[in-house]
Amino acid sequence: MSFPNPPQEELLIACATKLMETIPLVMRTIRSDMRAQSSTTLSVSQFRTLAFLDRAPGASLSAVADHLGVTSATASATTERLVQRNFVDRRHDPQERRRVVLQLTEAGKQHLQEARSQTRTHIATLLESLTDDQVSLIQDGLILLKQVFEPLEHH
Amino acid sequence: MSFPNPPQEELLIACATKLMETIPLVMRTIRSDMRAQSSTTLSVSQFRTLAFLDRAPGASLSAVADHLGVTSATASATTERLVQRNFVDRRHDPQERRRVVLQLTEAGKQHLQEARSQTRTHIATLLESLTDDQVSLIQDGLILLKQVFEPLEHH
DNA sequence: TATTGTTATACTCTATAACTATA
DNA sequence: TATAGTTATAGAGTATAACAATA
Secondary structure (H helix, E strand, O other): OOOOOOOHHHHHHHHHHHHHHHHHHHHHHHHHHHHOOOOOOOOHHHHHHHHHHHHOOOEOHHHHHHHHOOOHHHHHHHHHHHHHOOOEEEEEOOOOOOOEEEEEOHHHHHHHHHHHHHHHHHHHHHHHHOOHHHHHHHHHHHHHHHHHHHHHHOO | OOOOOOOHHHHHHHHHHHHHHHHHHHHHHHHHHHHOOOOOOOOHHHHHHHHHHHHOOOEOHHHHHHHHOOOHHHHHHHHHHHHHOOOEEEEEOOOOOOOEEEEEOHHHHHHHHHHHHHHHHHHHHHHHHOOHHHHHHHHHHHHHHHHHHHHHHOO
Protein backbone atom coordinates (compact mmCIF):
# COMPACT_ATOMS: atom_id res chain seq x y z
CA MET A 1 0.00 0.00 0.00
CA SER A 2 1.21 3.44 -0.87
CA PHE A 3 -0.01 6.82 0.37
CA PRO A 4 -0.90 8.96 -2.61
CA ASN A 5 -1.50 11.99 -0.39
CA PRO A 6 1.07 11.98 2.39
CA PRO A 7 0.60 14.64 5.04
CA GLN A 8 2.15 17.96 3.99
CA GLU A 9 4.40 18.04 7.03
CA GLU A 10 6.18 14.78 6.29
CA LEU A 11 6.59 15.70 2.67
CA LEU A 12 8.08 19.06 3.55
CA ILE A 13 10.53 17.49 5.96
CA ALA A 14 11.53 14.85 3.43
CA CYS A 15 12.12 17.48 0.79
CA ALA A 16 14.08 19.71 3.16
CA THR A 17 16.25 16.74 4.12
CA LYS A 18 16.99 15.91 0.51
CA LEU A 19 17.77 19.55 -0.12
CA MET A 20 20.30 19.67 2.71
CA GLU A 21 22.01 16.60 1.29
CA THR A 22 22.04 17.73 -2.30
CA ILE A 23 22.66 21.47 -2.47
CA PRO A 24 26.14 21.45 -0.85
CA LEU A 25 27.09 18.63 -3.20
CA VAL A 26 26.15 20.56 -6.32
CA MET A 27 27.61 23.76 -4.91
CA ARG A 28 30.98 22.11 -4.62
CA THR A 29 31.04 21.28 -8.31
CA ILE A 30 30.09 24.81 -9.30
CA ARG A 31 32.79 26.20 -7.05
CA SER A 32 35.56 23.98 -8.37
CA ASP A 33 34.48 24.68 -11.93
CA MET A 34 34.92 28.37 -11.30
CA ARG A 35 38.31 27.78 -9.79
CA ALA A 36 39.36 25.58 -12.69
CA GLN A 37 39.04 28.53 -15.07
CA SER A 38 41.74 28.42 -17.69
CA SER A 39 42.77 32.05 -17.44
CA THR A 40 42.15 33.69 -14.08
CA THR A 41 40.22 32.26 -11.20
CA LEU A 42 36.85 33.56 -10.04
CA SER A 43 35.20 32.70 -6.75
CA VAL A 44 31.50 32.00 -6.66
CA SER A 45 30.84 35.29 -4.86
CA GLN A 46 32.86 37.19 -7.41
CA PHE A 47 31.01 35.45 -10.19
CA ARG A 48 27.66 36.31 -8.68
CA THR A 49 28.72 39.92 -8.25
CA LEU A 50 29.73 40.17 -11.89
CA ALA A 51 26.50 38.49 -12.97
CA PHE A 52 24.47 40.96 -10.93
CA LEU A 53 26.33 43.97 -12.31
CA ASP A 54 25.78 42.61 -15.79
CA ARG A 55 22.04 42.66 -15.15
CA ALA A 56 22.06 45.90 -13.15
CA PRO A 57 24.78 48.19 -14.50
CA GLY A 58 25.47 51.17 -12.29
CA ALA A 59 24.24 49.44 -9.14
CA SER A 60 25.38 50.71 -5.77
CA LEU A 61 27.33 48.73 -3.20
CA SER A 62 24.22 48.37 -1.04
CA ALA A 63 22.38 46.88 -4.00
CA VAL A 64 25.14 44.31 -4.43
CA ALA A 65 25.07 43.48 -0.72
CA ASP A 66 21.29 43.12 -0.74
CA HIS A 67 21.34 40.96 -3.80
CA LEU A 68 24.06 38.68 -2.51
CA GLY A 69 22.57 38.54 0.96
CA VAL A 70 25.76 39.69 2.68
CA THR A 71 26.74 42.67 4.78
CA SER A 72 28.01 45.79 3.10
CA ALA A 73 31.47 45.11 4.52
CA THR A 74 31.59 41.77 2.74
CA ALA A 75 30.28 43.23 -0.50
CA SER A 76 32.85 45.99 -0.25
CA ALA A 77 35.70 43.48 0.09
CA THR A 78 34.50 41.34 -2.79
CA THR A 79 34.02 44.39 -4.98
CA GLU A 80 37.44 45.72 -4.05
CA ARG A 81 39.03 42.50 -5.39
CA LEU A 82 37.13 42.82 -8.64
CA VAL A 83 38.18 46.46 -8.98
CA GLN A 84 41.81 45.52 -8.38
CA ARG A 85 41.57 42.90 -11.09
CA ASN A 86 40.06 45.47 -13.43
CA PHE A 87 36.79 43.56 -13.81
CA VAL A 88 34.71 46.30 -12.23
CA ASP A 89 34.76 50.08 -12.55
CA ARG A 90 33.89 51.87 -9.31
CA ARG A 91 33.29 55.60 -9.04
CA HIS A 92 31.36 58.00 -6.88
CA ASP A 93 27.94 59.18 -7.93
CA PRO A 94 28.37 62.93 -8.63
CA GLN A 95 24.80 63.62 -7.49
CA GLU A 96 25.11 61.65 -4.27
CA ARG A 97 28.73 61.46 -3.32
CA ARG A 98 28.21 58.83 -0.62
CA ARG A 99 27.09 56.29 -3.21
CA VAL A 100 29.30 54.36 -5.58
CA VAL A 101 28.36 53.44 -9.12
CA LEU A 102 29.56 49.99 -10.13
CA GLN A 103 29.92 48.72 -13.67
CA LEU A 104 31.60 45.88 -15.48
CA THR A 105 34.68 46.75 -17.49
CA GLU A 106 35.17 45.15 -20.88
CA ALA A 107 37.54 42.66 -19.25
CA GLY A 108 34.90 41.94 -16.64
CA LYS A 109 32.25 41.29 -19.25
CA GLN A 110 34.54 39.01 -21.18
CA HIS A 111 35.60 37.07 -18.13
CA LEU A 112 32.02 36.64 -17.02
CA GLN A 113 31.06 35.20 -20.39
CA GLU A 114 33.96 32.76 -20.33
CA ALA A 115 33.32 31.62 -16.78
CA ARG A 116 29.64 31.20 -17.48
CA SER A 117 30.20 29.31 -20.64
CA GLN A 118 32.78 26.91 -19.22
CA THR A 119 30.82 26.06 -16.09
CA ARG A 120 27.58 25.76 -18.01
CA THR A 121 29.12 23.41 -20.52
CA HIS A 122 30.61 21.23 -17.83
CA ILE A 123 27.35 20.97 -15.93
CA ALA A 124 25.44 20.29 -19.15
CA THR A 125 27.85 17.44 -19.81
CA LEU A 126 27.18 15.98 -16.40
CA LEU A 127 23.45 16.03 -17.12
CA GLU A 128 23.88 14.12 -20.37
CA SER A 129 23.37 10.82 -18.61
CA LEU A 130 19.72 11.73 -18.02
CA THR A 131 16.71 11.67 -20.29
CA ASP A 132 15.05 14.81 -21.61
CA ASP A 133 12.18 14.31 -19.21
CA GLN A 134 14.51 14.03 -16.25
CA VAL A 135 16.38 17.18 -17.22
CA SER A 136 13.08 19.03 -17.61
CA LEU A 137 12.00 17.81 -14.22
CA ILE A 138 15.19 19.10 -12.62
CA GLN A 139 14.77 22.40 -14.39
CA ASP A 140 11.18 22.80 -13.20
CA GLY A 141 12.25 21.98 -9.67
CA LEU A 142 15.00 24.58 -9.80
CA ILE A 143 12.58 27.21 -11.06
CA LEU A 144 10.36 26.54 -8.06
CA LEU A 145 13.30 26.59 -5.67
CA LYS A 146 14.43 29.89 -7.07
CA GLN A 147 10.98 31.36 -6.52
CA VAL A 148 11.08 30.26 -2.89
CA PHE A 149 14.62 31.30 -2.04
CA GLU A 150 15.15 34.39 -4.17
CA PRO A 151 12.92 36.75 -2.16
CA LEU A 152 15.06 36.05 0.91
CA GLU A 153 18.08 37.65 -0.70
CA HIS A 154 16.46 41.03 -0.97
CA HIS A 155 15.38 40.76 2.63
CA MET B 1 3.79 27.54 -31.14
CA SER B 2 5.70 25.53 -28.59
CA PHE B 3 8.39 22.90 -29.09
CA PRO B 4 7.39 19.78 -27.21
CA ASN B 5 10.76 18.13 -27.91
CA PRO B 6 13.47 20.77 -27.74
CA PRO B 7 16.91 19.58 -28.77
CA GLN B 8 18.80 17.93 -25.89
CA GLU B 9 21.65 20.42 -26.12
CA GLU B 10 19.52 23.50 -25.58
CA LEU B 11 17.65 21.84 -22.79
CA LEU B 12 20.87 20.87 -21.04
CA ILE B 13 22.23 24.38 -21.31
CA ALA B 14 18.99 25.89 -20.04
CA CYS B 15 18.97 23.56 -17.08
CA ALA B 16 22.64 24.20 -16.30
CA THR B 17 21.98 27.94 -16.43
CA LYS B 18 19.08 27.67 -14.04
CA LEU B 19 21.20 25.52 -11.76
CA MET B 20 23.98 28.11 -11.63
CA GLU B 21 21.43 30.77 -10.68
CA THR B 22 19.63 28.72 -8.07
CA ILE B 23 22.11 26.58 -6.18
CA PRO B 24 24.19 29.44 -4.70
CA LEU B 25 20.95 31.09 -3.62
CA VAL B 26 19.73 28.07 -1.70
CA MET B 27 23.21 27.39 -0.35
CA ARG B 28 23.27 30.79 1.25
CA THR B 29 20.12 30.06 3.21
CA ILE B 30 21.44 26.73 4.41
CA ARG B 31 24.67 28.38 5.50
CA SER B 32 23.04 31.18 7.42
CA ASP B 33 20.67 28.72 9.08
CA MET B 34 23.65 26.78 10.36
CA ARG B 35 25.22 29.96 11.63
CA ALA B 36 22.01 31.03 13.33
CA GLN B 37 22.16 27.98 15.59
CA SER B 38 21.01 28.83 19.05
CA SER B 39 23.82 27.14 20.96
CA THR B 40 27.09 26.86 19.10
CA THR B 41 27.67 27.62 15.46
CA LEU B 42 28.41 24.97 12.85
CA SER B 43 29.72 25.68 9.37
CA VAL B 44 28.33 23.75 6.42
CA SER B 45 31.59 21.84 6.07
CA GLN B 46 31.57 20.96 9.73
CA PHE B 47 27.98 19.87 9.47
CA ARG B 48 28.72 17.66 6.49
CA THR B 49 31.68 16.13 8.27
CA LEU B 50 29.56 15.29 11.30
CA ALA B 51 26.83 13.89 9.05
CA PHE B 52 29.33 11.68 7.26
CA LEU B 53 30.87 10.40 10.49
CA ASP B 54 27.38 9.65 11.74
CA ARG B 55 26.86 7.41 8.72
CA ALA B 56 30.39 6.04 8.66
CA PRO B 57 31.70 5.79 12.24
CA GLY B 58 35.40 5.10 12.45
CA ALA B 59 36.14 6.60 9.03
CA SER B 60 39.66 7.77 8.24
CA LEU B 61 40.67 11.29 7.35
CA SER B 62 41.07 10.30 3.70
CA ALA B 63 37.54 8.98 3.69
CA VAL B 64 36.29 12.31 4.98
CA ALA B 65 38.32 14.20 2.37
CA ASP B 66 37.04 11.97 -0.43
CA HIS B 67 33.49 12.29 0.70
CA LEU B 68 33.61 16.06 1.03
CA GLY B 69 35.56 16.45 -2.18
CA VAL B 70 38.38 18.41 -0.56
CA THR B 71 42.10 17.87 -0.08
CA SER B 72 43.32 16.01 2.96
CA ALA B 73 44.82 19.24 4.29
CA THR B 74 41.40 20.85 4.28
CA ALA B 75 39.73 17.84 5.84
CA SER B 76 42.44 17.80 8.49
CA ALA B 77 41.78 21.43 9.41
CA THR B 78 38.02 20.99 9.57
CA THR B 79 38.37 17.84 11.64
CA GLU B 80 40.81 19.54 13.97
CA ARG B 81 38.21 22.19 14.77
CA LEU B 82 35.61 19.54 15.50
CA VAL B 83 38.06 17.70 17.75
CA GLN B 84 38.83 20.91 19.62
CA ARG B 85 35.12 21.48 20.16
CA ASN B 86 34.77 17.93 21.44
CA PHE B 87 32.37 16.94 18.67
CA VAL B 88 34.72 14.34 17.21
CA ASP B 89 37.00 11.75 18.79
CA ARG B 90 40.23 11.21 16.85
CA ARG B 91 42.72 8.44 17.58
CA HIS B 92 45.30 6.40 15.74
CA ASP B 93 44.39 3.00 14.38
CA PRO B 94 46.48 0.52 16.44
CA GLN B 95 46.74 -1.84 13.45
CA GLU B 96 47.79 0.87 11.00
CA ARG B 97 49.33 3.70 12.89
CA ARG B 98 49.35 6.10 9.95
CA ARG B 99 45.56 6.11 9.88
CA VAL B 100 43.23 7.95 12.20
CA VAL B 101 39.91 6.64 13.37
CA LEU B 102 37.24 9.33 13.60
CA GLN B 103 34.02 9.09 15.57
CA LEU B 104 31.32 11.39 16.84
CA THR B 105 31.30 12.08 20.55
CA GLU B 106 28.00 12.20 22.38
CA ALA B 107 28.15 15.99 22.20
CA GLY B 108 28.79 15.71 18.46
CA LYS B 109 25.82 13.45 17.94
CA GLN B 110 23.57 15.73 19.91
CA HIS B 111 24.72 18.85 18.12
CA LEU B 112 24.25 17.21 14.75
CA GLN B 113 20.68 16.30 15.60
CA GLU B 114 19.89 19.82 16.74
CA ALA B 115 21.47 21.50 13.73
CA ARG B 116 19.70 19.11 11.37
CA SER B 117 16.38 19.60 13.02
CA GLN B 118 16.52 23.38 13.11
CA THR B 119 17.65 23.85 9.53
CA ARG B 120 15.23 21.23 8.27
CA THR B 121 12.34 22.90 10.03
CA HIS B 122 13.21 26.30 8.68
CA ILE B 123 13.51 25.05 5.10
CA ALA B 124 10.28 23.10 5.45
CA THR B 125 8.61 26.33 6.54
CA LEU B 126 9.89 28.11 3.45
CA LEU B 127 8.39 25.39 1.27
CA GLU B 128 4.96 25.76 2.84
CA SER B 129 3.92 28.27 0.21
CA LEU B 130 3.96 25.52 -2.40
CA THR B 131 1.48 22.77 -3.20
CA ASP B 132 2.14 19.12 -2.43
CA ASP B 133 2.74 18.46 -6.11
CA GLN B 134 5.30 21.23 -6.34
CA VAL B 135 7.16 19.99 -3.29
CA SER B 136 7.18 16.48 -4.72
CA LEU B 137 8.51 17.80 -7.99
CA ILE B 138 11.35 19.60 -6.22
CA GLN B 139 12.12 16.48 -4.24
CA ASP B 140 12.26 14.32 -7.37
CA GLY B 141 14.52 16.85 -9.04
CA LEU B 142 16.86 16.85 -6.06
CA ILE B 143 17.02 13.06 -6.07
CA LEU B 144 18.12 13.15 -9.68
CA LEU B 145 20.65 15.90 -9.02
CA LYS B 146 22.11 13.93 -6.17
CA GLN B 147 22.51 10.91 -8.41
CA VAL B 148 24.39 13.01 -10.94
CA PHE B 149 26.64 14.93 -8.57
CA GLU B 150 27.29 12.47 -5.78
CA PRO B 151 29.64 10.17 -7.70
CA LEU B 152 31.94 13.14 -8.33
CA GLU B 153 32.66 13.47 -4.63
CA HIS B 154 34.29 10.08 -4.40
CA HIS B 155 36.39 10.94 -7.39
C1' DT C 1 59.57 4.26 -2.03
C1' DA C 2 54.58 5.00 -1.27
C1' DT C 3 50.82 6.28 1.85
C1' DT C 4 48.48 8.87 5.68
C1' DG C 5 48.16 12.94 8.00
C1' DT C 6 49.78 17.43 9.60
C1' DT C 7 51.91 21.98 9.18
C1' DA C 8 53.10 26.22 6.74
C1' DT C 9 51.53 29.67 3.81
C1' DA C 10 48.41 32.31 1.31
C1' DC C 11 43.82 33.67 -0.47
C1' DT C 12 38.91 34.32 -0.13
C1' DC C 13 34.38 34.66 2.32
C1' DT C 14 32.12 36.13 6.11
C1' DA C 15 30.67 38.80 10.25
C1' DT C 16 30.82 42.61 13.80
C1' DA C 17 32.42 46.92 15.20
C1' DA C 18 34.53 51.24 14.51
C1' DC C 19 35.34 54.69 11.40
C1' DT C 20 34.97 58.43 7.35
C1' DA C 21 32.49 61.14 4.31
C1' DT C 22 28.28 62.93 2.91
C1' DA C 23 23.41 64.29 3.43
C1' DT D 1 21.47 62.50 13.33
C1' DA D 2 21.19 59.09 9.58
C1' DT D 3 23.09 56.83 5.49
C1' DA D 4 26.75 54.76 2.18
C1' DG D 5 30.99 52.72 2.18
C1' DT D 6 35.50 51.40 4.00
C1' DT D 7 38.75 49.59 7.29
C1' DA D 8 40.15 46.71 11.21
C1' DT D 9 39.90 42.41 13.14
C1' DA D 10 38.95 37.68 13.54
C1' DG D 11 37.53 32.90 12.31
C1' DA D 12 36.62 29.53 8.77
C1' DG D 13 37.17 27.11 4.11
C1' DT D 14 40.16 26.18 0.58
C1' DA D 15 44.48 24.96 -2.10
C1' DT D 16 49.45 23.82 -2.83
C1' DA D 17 53.73 22.53 -1.09
C1' DA D 18 56.70 20.75 2.32
C1' DC D 19 57.06 17.70 5.98
C1' DA D 20 56.72 13.65 9.54
C1' DA D 21 55.52 9.10 10.61
C1' DT D 22 54.53 4.66 9.18
C1' DA D 23 54.29 0.78 5.94
